[in-house]
Amino acid sequence: MTGLDQISADKPSVFHLFSKPLLPATLMLGGGVTLYAVETYITATISPSIVRDIGGLNLLAWVTTLYVAAAVLGSIFVAMRPRGTGLRTVYAAGALIFGLGSLICAVAGSMPIVLIGRAVQGFGAGTLAGLAYAFIRFAYPEPLWRKASTLYAAIWGVSTLFGPTLGGVFSSGSAWRHAFLLLVPLGALMAALAPRLLPRADDDRAHGKTPILQIVMLLAGVLLVSFAGTIEATATKAVLIAAAVVAVVGMLVIERRSDNRLLPSGAVTLAKPVARVYLTMFTLLVVLTSDIYIPYFLQALHGVTPLMSGYLTALVALGWTLAAFFSGTLSGRAAGVAIVVGCIIEAVTTASLAIFLAADNQASALTVLVPAVIGMFMMGFGVGLGWAHLVAKVLKLVENAEQDKASAAISTVQSLGSAFGAALSGVIVNSAGLVQPGGIAGTVSAAHWLYVLMALPGLIAVAASLTLSSPPPRQVR
Template sequence: MSSIEQTITTKPASVFSLFSPGLLPATLMLGGGVVLYAVESYITATIAPSIVRDIGGLALFSWMTTLFVAAGVLGSISVATRPRGIGLRTVYIAAALIFGAGNLICAIAPVIQVVLAGRAVQGFGAGMLSALGYAFIRFVYPQLLWRKASTLYAAIWGVATVLGPTLGGLFSQSSAWREAFIVLVPLAGLMALSARWLLPRVEDDRLQQKTPILQIALLLAAVLLMSLAGTTEQMSSKIILIAISMVSVVTMLAIERKSANRLLPKGAVMIGRPISRLYLMMFTLMMVLTSDIYIPYFLQTLHGVAPLVSGYLVALVALGWTLAAFLSASFSGKRAGIAIVVGCLLETAATASLILFLARDNPSGDLVLLGPAVVAMFLMGFGVGLGWAHLVAKVIGLVGNSEQDKASAAISTVQSLGGAFGSSLTGVIVNSAGLADPGGIPGSMSAAAWLYGLMALPGLVAVAMSLTLKPASA
């Protein structure tokens, strides 16, 4: 047991136990890494228009997100596939320096191509930092605090959904997009410098194996293709890209199942194994949640809500996630299992209910219709937050020490995959359902109804999987 673990007393554990004197340094370091990834994901999306207005490159606009997401997935994978003998603390230092270098490249970029290079470097380091938050859990916290750490990370992502665009808006208003990158450089340097003293040195207990290059290449191709599908305008191109991406994933899973050189933990691609069902639930929950990206548009078009207000209303999804994460943080055993099931049901039902409450012509913003829609938005996030930390704890608790890094890295990878697939599918659905043609009120109503009807279906998969989980695996 490490010196950090020894600081835990016999008092009932809560999320605030993570900030006790003995655990505070590690919590700040690991939580800080997740903060950088989460907030940066949203800041750049907000300042991107300012970047292209200043240095040009509108044709490459979508690549700023595409490269960041793809590099983030590769970064999270690299935590588990790093060369043998390199400890997690060394990886953390490298990740912080890489993230800082990516921000510096973006800040001094004279043309959009250099910004894109910086975004790739930045995303790689951010993906590593996010995966390291989960990889370090078993080394810095005793098992009774694993859920609490996962709760904290979930809350960070919820807060970042609001904080990121807000900070990005401040930098955009003053055309200070370079400063938005440069302010993170010294912070990343400080984190790299502090890691040697604030994070424990742990041995590399992974099994010796070769890097599964083929699986990594197929997964990376799937993410890139799916991200591109979400940004291309032509419907036929979207469908082709999504189809090829899905083939890449299926091929990767088939190779993974037969290969002795695995990217994922043992049993992760076999639906009969609990860990496989856990990852599938994470994937589908994130897919469903990404349907919220069109909520501001539908609020403005169908309900007459002002743009600023619609932005605050959709932030209720993040607020629901955060509040539910803290509410369920103390659950364990059977209560944790119930929280997962209820959470899946809530997210699915809330998403489907938007067919009735959001897909309506309500130009005057009648609260009788708008009120239930707002509640449904909150419950979408609440459902995910209710069970997410428990899913993470189950994943970490199911695998042996030699595969912990794989299991932890896969959490971030699956989360990114769910978001990429979900955002691309939402674009295909709304455009196929008439958002642009015929457009207007009829097109928006049709698009909203089809979107929330179809995007609730993956939630049913999550519900079915949740019913198969046993409390004993908590």
């Protein structure tokens, strides 16, 4: 019996991904996700240092916005690449593009040049992240598909904790340039190793033209909502979010009527299970992204130090990671139940923060702080409990010819959910008193309404997940 046969016969474990025949692919695919995730948090940490060194405070918001938008375009490129181009070639190109963007950032003398580098870097990072899902069916036997998704979730969790720490190492003076410069040879090395370590992946996509209009409208939506997340004025933020919604809805309408699709068949029709899977993923991330205000609330309301608030907020990511490993052994109907239970946990614990986190607790009383911390951990735990199973459902519900589209859509949904969640959270807290009247009373009000209202998308996730509790039917290949 071969090693892969043994994996299929035994109860699959995430550690099988690191077995000798699978280790090269795991290192390459996990490495791509790591680059995307860690660079997201490192740059967020060193951005103030960049501004202090070369100026450009008025453009600071675009450092992240352009990176996210370009990453979405990179994930789309995986599915829309030129006909006959193999995934290994795309991986090598993505790694080189990421390295080039890092080099541009490292030598930039002004903020506009940094933004160009971030856009190039984001495209490469999005390509590598999208390939992690696109390669799953070629790199691993089917019993390990959920395990690979679990690994990617763990990488994001670890990156949330260590990314800012690494960024802090490069935050003095012009040291931020080294944070980018170190990535240049890494990108080149990954590009060189791609043809040797990644499995062959034939181009089995269906023929069709590139859906330019849908791509443009989707990118417009991502840019608008990402920029909205950086605006302080509530009215302006709301207008930008509304415009983003119009752009995304318009894209979906065109997608539904067009024969030339950006998304896999059925992805925009709620009667189809794959659409409900994507909806569940989107709403889970919208809710989870409300955690961006947790550090502020911990410091302002509970007397927690800035350093400790950062580590406590990382419990959200830790919850996701631990739940992913916990539920990774589930399959069949148990996996469907895990998705539903995870959605319920996220919605309930998010609502609980409206009570425990939104409290004037300057004395740091543990009777209030501990339940709040548990709620934060369980928010992430709920998402992690079902995320890998949602990814596996996507891969099982679409035909081989649309697997690349389905994989790219996973990364796109992640980016959209996070962007909309951040922007909506900003509108809520600003409208609920964070700035006016401000102070303790305003902050308590902002925290309360944020987690009351952000629990509502969680109810949508619960409703959608209830329709996914049975194992997906196998597609005819």
